Amino acid sequence: MLLLAAPLALANLLQMAVYAVDVIFVARLGQIPLAAASLSTTLFGLMMWCFSALTGAVSPLIAAELGRGRHALREVRRSVRMALWLTVTCGLIGMTICRFGVEIMLATGQNPVLASPAGAFLALLSWSMIPQIACNVLRTFVAALGRPVFATFITALAIAVNALGNYAFVFGHFGAPAMGLPGSAVSTIITALITLLSYLVAIYTDRRLRRYHVLGRWWRSEWSRFREIVKIGLPIAAIVIAEGGLFSSAAFLMGLIGPAQLAGHAVALQIAAFAFQVPFGVGQAATIRVGYHFGAGDSAAAGRAGWSGLTVAFLFAFVAAGAMVLFPRPILSVYVDVNAPANATMLNFAVQYLVIAAAFQLFDGTQAAASGALRGLQDTRVPMVLALLGYWIAGFGTAVVLGFWTPLSGLGVWIGLAAGLVVVSALLTWRWLGRERLGLLLT
Secondary structure: OHHHHHHHHHHHHHHHHHHHHHHHHHHOOOHHHHHHHHHHHHHHHHHHHHHHHHHOOHHHHHHHHHHHOOOHHHHHHHHHHHHHHHHHHHHHHHHHHHOOHHHHHHHOOOOHHHHHHHHHHHHHHHHHHHHHHHHHHHHHHHHHOOOHHHHHHHHHHHHHHHHHHHHHHOOOOOOOOOOOHHHHHHHHHHHHHHHHHHHHHHHHHOHHHHOOOOOOOOOOOOHHHHHHHHHHHHHHHHHHHHHHHHHHHHHHHHHHHOHHHHHHHHHHHHHHHHHHHHHHHHHHHHHHHHHHHHHHOOHHHHHHHHHHHHHHHHHHHHHHHHHHHHOHHHHHOOOOOOOOHHHHHHHHHHHHHHHHHHHHHHHHHHHHHHHHHHHHOOOOHHHHHHHHHHHHHHHHHHHHHHHHOOOOOHHHHHHHHHHHHHHHHHHHHHHHHOOOOOOOOOO
């Protein structure tokens, strides 16, 4: 579990560093551009998480096919091909939605001063959607085939590309125009394309991966496999929408409270999301390991793989929570100038929100690992229902009540986020505990 999870978790952390580069550069432009970028990337990120989860349903299928061992090469190739078909479909839908960014911002009650630059930024950013989703599919493929370290190195390359791109296009260096906020979107597009090209180069230069010819006969349809990915992936996407939608709606709620609270929320949430990438990587590894043993029909090994994932995720979340409580200002200094008087109000809010983020780290890590283990058993429908109940009834309901009907304001919104994670973590762990009784181990 550790051998598989470590490079995946590191790749996730590096991917967050890619996003953090955007925040670091945009934050230098001022509070308004940062708030506008936060609104745009919140909506864009929600769609990306949703579509990546939908196409990422290929992960348990690949793992099970490898576990069964019969015609694995052909079956894996079919699964990857149809996942890439689904990538293009999802990307076109997402790009269409992004074209109505300004209207979406105004419909949710956002300040017109923020809505206009946020909508323009979102429309430009949408061109990176298809290559980013495709990268996620190829990343799943290389990890399941025992090459997760490729994802680590390629994501590290993406950090350097995105940093240079932001430096060039946001502020106008290396002969590039100083585009300001739109320059960050241009950098993201370039980074996505180079990342996709890097995955293809890695796959076709590695002897083991090259054997699968994942782009061979790319025009050939396998509709039964396409439907299987969608069948497993839709509930996973719904879970992502439930959780990501909760956090995204929190950004819009914070926007209604005030720009300073929204900016503080954006920075604090970036840190919480950064820490979450390790348990998320453990959950990805749990899906592959549990799925492999599920395909092989070894229920005892599947159980050990799942419990290993839960243990590792919990231990790391405990360490991350301690760091947020003990060293909030040094952590925040990575993103903003903590000594600048102009950032004092935003920084005060961000420190408060980090305390709540520390509290829900343990539950967020546990639910990520439990969800990943259940996906390895191709159990996604009931976890979807549990996630919807936990995130939107317990989580969003608490956030609205405490955020707008009590003096807690933005702090109340974050308490709502924590409440949703606590409930979902408990429900998913309960289902994993009852996997034998519920018949989830039957292939």
